[in-house]
Structure formats: C-alpha cells, structure tokens
Amino acid sequence: MAAKGGVNEIAGRYAKALFDLADEGKKLDDVAADLRTLGTILDESDDLQRVVRSPVISRADQGKAMAAVLDKLDVSDLTKRFVGYVAANRRLFALKAITKAYLATLAARRGEVTAEVASAKALSEAQIAAVEEALKKAVGGKVAVSHKVDPSLIGGLIVKVGSRMIDSSVSTQLQRLKLAMKGA
Known part of the structure; x- marks a missing residue:
C-alpha cells in the first residue's frame, strides 16, 4: 500500500x-x-x-x-x-x-464548501438540514454536508469545514474535564 x-x-x-x-x-x-x-x-x-x-x-x-x-x-x-x-x-x-x-x-465546481459532520447517532433529515442551514450562515455560501456516525463521541457533533474544526462532542468535554481535575 x-x-x-x-x-x-x-x-x-x-x-x-x-x-x-x-x-x-x-x-x-x-x-x-x-x-x-x-x-x-x-x-x-x-x-x-x-x-x-x-x-x-x-x-x-x-x-x-x-x-x-x-x-x-x-x-x-x-x-x-x-x-x-x-x-x-x-x-x-x-x-x-x-x-x-x-x-x-x-463541490468546487458548484461553488460549494464541503463540511464533514460526525455525530454519535445518525441524524434525521431535519437535523441535517438544520446543520446545513447553520453552516450556510457561518460560511456565507453553499455547503455540502457529509455525515458519518461515530459512537465514540457519546453525544454532540464534530464539524470540519476546510481546515477549521468545531468539536462539541461529549467525549471531548469529558476529556477536558478529566485534564482539569488532574490539574486541580
């Protein structure tokens, strides 16, 4: 390979x-x-x-x-x-x-930005549409959403648009809390 x-x-x-x-x-x-x-x-x-x-x-x-x-x-x-x-x-x-x-x-041909969305459970069509709408407002253009399921996230979302990433997953929040507790 x-x-x-x-x-x-x-x-x-x-x-x-x-x-x-x-x-x-x-x-x-x-x-x-x-x-x-x-x-x-x-x-x-x-x-x-x-x-x-x-x-x-x-x-x-x-x-x-x-x-x-x-x-x-x-x-x-x-x-x-x-x-x-x-x-x-x-x-x-x-x-x-x-x-x-x-x-x-x-996507580039159509002037779209591709966003990768990972969630703990499969999102409904309405939820995907809501994420798309929020991303359109944030990015200021067309957004094509690619969705995948990652049960290790526990809850929340991870959204990647280009080189930017927004991680609101429960697993990351727990990890931050664990690090904060060690430091205390």
Missing part, C-alpha cells in the same frame, strides 16, 4: 479521470450518489474493507467481489466500469480517497 501522500496523489488522478468521464456523459450527480453509497457500504462492512485492502486477494477476485457489490447497489454503468478499472490496477485501497477527491472536485 502506498504512503498517505501517495494515496492522495493516486486518488486525485483517478478522481479527475472519473470526473471528466462523468462530466462528458452528464452523470456527475449519478456518480456522486453511487460513490457516497459505496463509501457507506465500505464503512459498514469489515469484510469488504478486508477485500479492498488485502494484498493477498488477487485482482480478479477483488474485481469480482466489487462487481457483485455494485450489482446489488444498482449503480450506474460508468461507476461499475470505473471501479472495475481501479480493481484491475490494484488501487482499491484508494477508493475512499478517490471518492473524497471526486466529491471535493464536484
């Missing part, structure tokens, strides 16, 4: 190629939705993560496994072919980074 900088370079090249193909075929939103769905499945399945990351599993087997997953997810033909190409080139380990780079490119 490549180093972190190498993964980002690989992801950038692959994401640009996919973006260009999707733009040409007028499928930018379809591919974005496919990649988000695939990213969610990857996050939730330890077995699929092992398939994607294992250097022991052959290219052909990785490709077959991903093709089966993509068939079940009913993704676009462009996404299937792209993931097949990525598997054939032994770059599945970079799939999450490719997705992130693709979505960032799409």
Whole structure:
C-alpha cells in the first residue's frame, strides 16, 4: 500500500479521470450518489474493507467481489466500469480517497464548501438540514454536508469545514474535564 501522500496523489488522478468521464456523459450527480453509497457500504462492512485492502486477494477476485457489490447497489454503468478499472490496477485501497477527491472536485465546481459532520447517532433529515442551514450562515455560501456516525463521541457533533474544526462532542468535554481535575 502506498504512503498517505501517495494515496492522495493516486486518488486525485483517478478522481479527475472519473470526473471528466462523468462530466462528458452528464452523470456527475449519478456518480456522486453511487460513490457516497459505496463509501457507506465500505464503512459498514469489515469484510469488504478486508477485500479492498488485502494484498493477498488477487485482482480478479477483488474485481469480482466489487462487481457483485455494485450489482446489488444498482449503480450506474460508468461507476461499475470505473471501479472495475481501479480493481484491475490494484488501487482499491484508494477508493475512499478517490471518492473524497471526486466529491471535493464536484463541490468546487458548484461553488460549494464541503463540511464533514460526525455525530454519535445518525441524524434525521431535519437535523441535517438544520446543520446545513447553520453552516450556510457561518460560511456565507453553499455547503455540502457529509455525515458519518461515530459512537465514540457519546453525544454532540464534530464539524470540519476546510481546515477549521468545531468539536462539541461529549467525549471531548469529558476529556477536558478529566485534564482539569488532574490539574486541580
């Protein structure tokens, strides 16, 4: 597996190629939705993560496994072919980074800022809309929210917009309290 900088370079090249193909075929939103769905499945399945990351599993087997997953997810033909190409080139380990780079490119094209929101439990549509609205006011423009669940937060949110981070999670507050108690 490549180093972190190498993964980002690989992801950038692959994401640009996919973006260009999707733009040409007028499928930018379809591919974005496919990649988000695939990213969610990857996050939730330890077995699929092992398939994607294992250097022991052959290219052909990785490709077959991903093709089966993509068939079940009913993704676009462009996404299937792209993931097949990525598997054939032994770059599945970079799939999450490719997705992130693709979505960032799409957001930049639309003049949106991407915000990553982590919460202890899944947020309802109304809660996500409220977070989006608050971020729009704070940032002063369009905001695309990427949401993930992290039970270790106990409660609250962690919001990342660009290089800024707002951490209002209960786990962080408890950690600060613990440090303050040690100092007393």
